[in-house]
Amino acid sequence: xxxxxxxxxxxxxxxxxxxFVPSLFTIVAGIVQRYGLDQNFPRKLDNLAGLPTTSxxxxxxxxxxxxxxxxxxxxxxxxxxxxxEAILQRIRNPYLQFARSPDEILACNPLFTLNPSLDAERLxxxxxxxxxxxxxxxxxxxxxxx
Amino acid sequence: MIGLLxxxxxxxxxGGFLYLPLLMDPSVKGETELAGGARAVPGNxxxxxxxxxxxVRGELYVRSLKVDGLVNCLGMLQxxxxxxxxxxxxxxxxxxxxxxxSPGSKxxxxxxxxxxxxxxxxxxxxxGRPTGKDILxxxxxxxxxxxxxxxxxxxxxxxxxxxxxxxxxxRRIEVLRPPADEPIAARELKGxxxxxxxxxxxxxxxxxxxxxxxxxxxxPWMNDGHRAVLAFLCQRxxxxxxxxxxxxxxxxxxxxxxxxxxxxxxQDFYGRVYRFPDCRVAVTxxxxxxxxxxxxxxxxxxxxDGRGQPICFQDSGRWNGEFSAGAVIGGIEGGINALFHGxxxxxxxxxxxxxPLTPYERTIRFEDLRIDRDxxxxxxxxxxxxNLFR
Numbered sequence: 001x002x003x004x005x006x007x008x009x010x011x012x013x014x015x016x017x018x019x020f021v022p023s024l025f026t027i028v029a030g031i032v033q034r035y036g037l038d039q040n041f042p043r044k045l046d047n048l049a050g051l052p053t054t055s056x057x058x059x060x061x062x063x064x065x066x067x068x069x070x071x072x073x074x075x076x077x078x079x080x081x082x083x084x085e086a087i088l089q090r091i092r093n094p095y096l097q098f099a100r101s102p103d104e105i106l107a108c109n110p111l112f113t114l115n116p117s118l119d120a121e122r123l124x125x126x127x128x129x130x131x132x133x134x135x136x137x138x139x140x141x142x143x144x145x146x
Numbered sequence: 147m148i149g150l151l152x153x154x155x156x157x158x159x160x161g162g163f164l165y166l167p168l169l170m171d172p173s174v175k176g177e178t179e180l181a182g183g184a185r186a187v188p189g190n191x192x193x194x195x196x197x198x199x200x201x202v203r204g205e206l207y208v209r210s211l212k213v214d215g216l217v218n219c220l221g222m223l224q225x226x227x228x229x230x231x232x233x234x235x236x237x238x239x240x241x242x243x244x245x246x247x248s249p250g251s252k253x254x255x256x257x258x259x260x261x262x263x264x265x266x267x268x269x270x271x272x273x274g275r276p277t278g279k280d281i282l283x284x285x286x287x288x289x290x291x292x293x294x295x296x297x298x299x300x301x302x303x304x305x306x307x308x309x310x311x312x313x314x315x316x317r318r319i320e321v322l323r324p325p326a327d328e329p330i331a332a333r334e335l336k337g338x339x340x341x342x343x344x345x346x347x348x349x350x351x352x353x354x355x356x357x358x359x360x361x362x363x364x365x366p367w368m369n370d371g372h373r374a375v376l377a378f379l380c381q382r383x384x385x386x387x388x389x390x391x392x393x394x395x396x397x398x399x400x401x402x403x404x405x406x407x408x409x410x411x412x413q414d415f416y417g418r419v420y421r422f423p424d425c426r427v428a429v430t431x432x433x434x435x436x437x438x439x440x441x442x443x444x445x446x447x448x449x450x451d452g453r454g455q456p457i458c459f460q461d462s463g464r465w466n467g468e469f470s471a472g473a474v475i476g477g478i479e480g481g482i483n484a485l486f487h488g489x490x491x492x493x494x495x496x497x498x499x500x501x502p503l504t505p506y507e508r509t510i511r512f513e514d515l516r517i518d519r520d521x522x523x524x525x526x527x528x529x530x531x532x533n534l535f536r
Contacts (some may be wrong), residue, residue: 025172075169078206 022072027097028105029074029084035102039079042086044106065127066100098123107132114139151224151336156329158200158207164216164335165200165207178206202329217342227336231344252399252431252469253380256392257281258365259471264390264405264478279367282375285387291378293371305355312348315341395430404428404440405478407485411517411524411531412446414500415491420515421529427457427485429477431469437481444510446489446496451510457481458488458496486532 001009031037076084087105088096093112098120099105107128111118114135122131150157150166158165168174178199198209221228258278265281276284285291322338324330365372379385383394389406404426411421426440438456439448447458459480467473489496494503498510523529 023172029171073171075171075174077167078170081170081175 020072021097024088024097025084026071026074027099028087029076029080030068030071031099031102031105032080032084032087033074033076037083037102039083039086041102042083042090045087045090045109065125066104068100095123095128099128104128111135151332151339153332155332156205157332157335158202158327158329159213159324159335160200160207160327162213163209164211164213165202166210168199168206168208200327202327205329207329213339217339217346220339220343224336224340227340228343231340231347252401254376255469255471256401256403256431256474257285257376257379257385260403260474261387261390263471263475265388278365279372282372285379285385286371286375288387289378291371291375293374302359305352305359308348308352308355312345312352315345315348319345391426395432399431401431402428402440403431403474403478405482407482409523409529410486411529412489412500412533413491413531415494416501417519418501419517419519419521419524419531420500420512421517421521421523422485422515425485427478427481429474429481431474434466435469435473435477437477437484439481444512444515445485446494446498446500446512447484448510449497457484459484487535489533491533 032041074084091105091108093108093116095108095112095118096105099108104127111128111132114132118131156167168178170178200207200209216223258281261281262276262278265276319338319341322341324335324338385391385393389408390404391406392401392403394400395402405428406424406426407422408424409421411419413419422445425443427437428440429435429437436456438454439445440453442451442453443455444451445457448455449458464480467476489500491500494501498508498512500512502508517524521529524531
């Protein structure tokens with residue numbers, strides 16, 4: 001692609017509106033606020049060295065994808081800010097931006113470890129625990145018991 | 147802000163300002179870190195302050211509103227809480243009732259300064275201009291007003307009662323005062339703010355009462371009977387006597403003042419006579435004292451035939467003064483003079499002429515007002531032709 005084509009493409013791209021993408025902090029802070037997470041929650045992430053135990057898996061009925069929890073911009077108290085920052089430090093993978101609930105945050109790292117190439121469509125429409133179960137079944141393994 | 151004072155949010159009062167918990171995102175966090183170290187707040191055990199930020203017990207607070215401003219505006223922010231405060235005070239004369247007793251009020255100016263100008267001939271035949279005292283006694287005689295009128299409460303009694311309530315309120319404020327530099331629930335702060343609003347209201351009332359009492363010294367001749375007349379007029383809100391009148395507009399100390407013109411006549415280019423009925427020329431005590439007619443009326447100097455039309459003047463910028471007895475008198479007299487003597491039959495000036503040159507320009511007609519020059523009222527002088535000067 002020549003320089004001219006590149007410039008034309010860039011200019012054409014500027015003409016269209018791009019969808020607003022909230023920041024990772026906004027997403028995580030929204031979940032912290034909505035579910036009232038406390039400082040123990042980031043420690044749960046530390047304890048999950050590998051796969052989440054079966055006790056953390058929700059029932060089949062509760063495996064629906066929760067609605068979006070975050071506002072366009074998050075302004076939280078200092079305590080909530082510290083919790084959100086702690087979560088962000090522990091989870092560094094692209095699946096986090098599709099998380100909608102604390103359960104999904106817990107499943108974020110194991111899911112990415114098992115399959116880092118899930119497409120955005122599946123992540124947007126399916127609960128992470130459901131996807132994690134599917135990945136485990138595909139590999140013929142079971143989550144460890146508590 | 148309205149919901150804040152009913153919430154359990156922890157706030158801090160420091161240095162006359164209300165500090166709210168600082169809400170954070172990464173950029174705000176960056177700015178607080180850029181602000182650097184904090185210095186200790188004198189007299190505060192655990193607090194540190196830096197610019198608009200305050201750290202108390204490990205939590206960051208940001209400076210928001212000034213507490214004085216909050217007290218001043220609480221009536222608008224929390225009308226449900228602040229509105230009953232005046233009603234809870236001891237029985238005092240209301241602002242409307244008391245304004246008539248104050249010599250500085252517009253009502254008193256109208257009665258004591260404007261009225262003598264317009265009713266002089268009928269009050270004292272051949273005796274010159276009556277004084278304000280004469281007017282008050284005349285009103286008292288005509289309306290049979292008792293010596294003490296219910297609206298006329300003793301000023302000093304009211305001041306004493308208000309002072310006592312003020313002291314009690316001040317003591318309550320001291321009890322409710324929030325601890326300095328300590329987080330408290332916003333709901334607790336609200337009680338203290340409402341007491342501060344009450345104190346401000348009491349201060350206003352006291353200063354008003356004191357100024358009223360000081361104004362009383364301007365008319366040393368005024369006795370209880372005279373004050374009773376003013377209180378009567380204040381409660382009644384309207385008066386008409388010998389062609390002069392006024393009535394209250396709204397609930398404040400604002401009035402519409404008017405004078406009856408009586409019947410009069412004008413003549414046109416051909417000397418034909420038109421008899422104009424009585425109308426009321428008025429000015430308001432608010433805004434510029436520009437004269438207008440209160441009733442439906444036709445005249446060459448009025449644009450149409452509706453109510454409340456301003457009278458046409460060549461120099462409309464002359465009505466820019468503020469309220470004073472002179473401005474009211476000048477406005478009314480200017481209006482009456484314009485109606486009586488402003489129409490020049492040769493120039494046919496004004497919006498309309500009594501005898502237009504073409505029939506097409508007639509939007510307002512005056513033919514029905516025409517009377518014979520030998521009409522008994524004209525001949526006897528009961529109705530005067532006002533524009534005989536040319």
